[in-house]
Amino acid sequence: MQRARSTASLDDFGDDSFRDGLERLVVSVEREARLNERGRIGFEMQIVDLLVNRLQVEHWYRRHPEIDEQQIVAPLIGLGLPRTGSTALSCLLAEDPAVRSIRNWEAMKPCPPPETASELSDPRIAVAHRMVLKRQEMFPRKMAMLPSSATMPTECQTYMAYDFRSHLFQALWQVPSYADWLNHHADLVSTYRYVKRVLKLLQWRCPPYRWRLKNPSHIVFIDALQEVFPDARYWMTHRDIGKVIPSVADLYHELIRASSDDVDKTYLGALNSEWCERGMRKVIAFRDAGHEHRFFDVQFAAFQEDPFPILARLYDFLGEEFTPLARSRMAAWRRDTPRDRHGEHHYDAADFGLDVTRLRERFGFYSERFAVAI
Numbered sequence: 177m178q179r180a181r182s183t184a185s186l187d188d189f190g191d192d193s194f195r196d197g198l199e200r201l202v203v204s205v206e207r208e209a210r211l212n213e214r215g216r217i218g219f220e221m222q223i224v225d226l227l228v229n230r231l232q233v234e235h236w237y238r239r240h241p242e243i244d245e246q247q248i249v250a251p252l253i254g255l256g257l258p259r260t261g262s263t264a265l266s267c268l269l270a271e272d273p274a275v276r277s278i279r280n281w282e283a284m285k286p287c288p289p290p291e292t293a294s295e296l297s298d299p300r301i302a303v304a305h306r307m308v309l310k311r312q313e314m315f316p317r318k319m320a321m322l323p324s325s326a327t328m329p330t331e332c333q334t335y336m337a338y339d340f341r342s343h344l345f346q347a348l349w350q351v352p353s354y355a356d357w358l359n360h361h362a363d364l365v366s367t368y369r370y371v372k373r374v375l376k377l378l379q380w381r382c383p384p385y386r387w388r389l390k391n392p393s394h395i396v397f398i399d400a401l402q403e404v405f406p407d408a409r410y411w412m413t414h415r416d417i418g419k420v421i422p423s424v425a426d427l428y429h430e431l432i433r434a435s436s437d438d439v440d441k442t443y444l445g446a447l448n449s450e451w452c453e454r455g456m457r458k459v460i461a462f463r464d465a466g467h468e469h470r471f472f473d474v475q476f477a478a479f480q481e482d483p484f485p486i487l488a489r490l491y492d493f494l495g496e497e498f499t500p501l502a503r504s505r506m507a508a509w510r511r512d513t514p515r516d517r518h519g520e521h522h523y524d525a526a527d528f529g530l531d532v533t534r535l536r537e538r539f540g541f542y543s544e545r546f547a548v549a550i
Contacts, residue, residue: 180227193366197340204354215435254390275327395455445528
């Protein structure tokens with residue numbers, strides 16, 4: 177924390193909600209992550225960067241307390257299982273100029289908050305672009321799994337990480353004790369309040385104010401999400417679980433092996449099976465508790481074949497106009513962003529101790545509820 181203070185020349189982190197998660201994460205990394213030298217350096221840099229960003233957010237709020245008067249109204253939030261087409265759908269939705277998403281460059285450095293006059297020429301875009309290119313050179317296989325660009329929308333994970341309660345950490349490092357605490361015991365109300373705090377900062381000088389957010393792991397924390405965003409509406413993407421779990425385990429492996437030479441693939445298969453099941457049971461219970469009308473469901477196969485009828489129905493669900501401009505921009509994005517532009521993603525469930533037949537049996541409650549094709 178002292179290094180972050182020195183780097184930012186600031187010393188106010190705001191409330192102390194982040195300290196518990198930070199302490200648990202550091203202990204878990206030290207005891208369990210089996211980091212190599214690059215991993216140890218990268219871990220320290222990542223933590224310092226998150227703390228610096230938090231310091232800067234608080235600095236802007238102290239200088240401009242009026243930021244807190246901003247309202248985040250009825251955001252549309254994507255959640256559900258990972259590896260189900262949610263990134264592509266969020267990218268299409270972000271093409272509508274009437275809405276706002278978290279862009280990669282804003283996730284990397286939200287301060288100073290963007291301004292409408294310079295948001296397309298902000299120097300952070302070029303910095304983020306160079307980082308994306310560097311990662312592509314270092315990890316070409318990852319780009320086939322999770323394509324990225326400086327300006328495309330990204331998940332809420334990074335802003336959740338400012339409170340040190342985020343699936344970002346279990347995806348980057350082997351931290352089983354931290355992951356168990358996060359997925360089973362942690363209270364994320366403070367986390368979502370901090371996400372809202374950053375969103376207010378981002379929209380303060382840079383509208384529009386209709387937010388399109390996305391993070392699959394929200395399903396695990398849906399009750400805390402509801403407390404902070406009580407008027408949110410949701411979309412959920414669905415796909416054969418026999419493809420989802422091995423794919424996300426393989427993505428975790430690709431991320432973690434950058435910092436460790438000793439990766440337990442069986443652990444990654446078990447971790448992702450467990451949190452996905454827990455999260456799906458929680459979100460189904462939430463829907464059944466009087467919130468079904470707030471959800472819009474998307475089947476992966478139908479979306480891949482032709483997303484536009486689905487998008488039209490989604491706009492009807494929202495009570496918003498699907499304008500010709502939004503449609504044309506989305507069509508251009510889809511044309512210019514072929515699904516396999518970085519190559520195909522291949523994986524083997526058995527590498528992660530997974531049996532596809534048993535996975536489908538375990539998640540039968542999910543497949544039956546949402547009529548997921550196998």
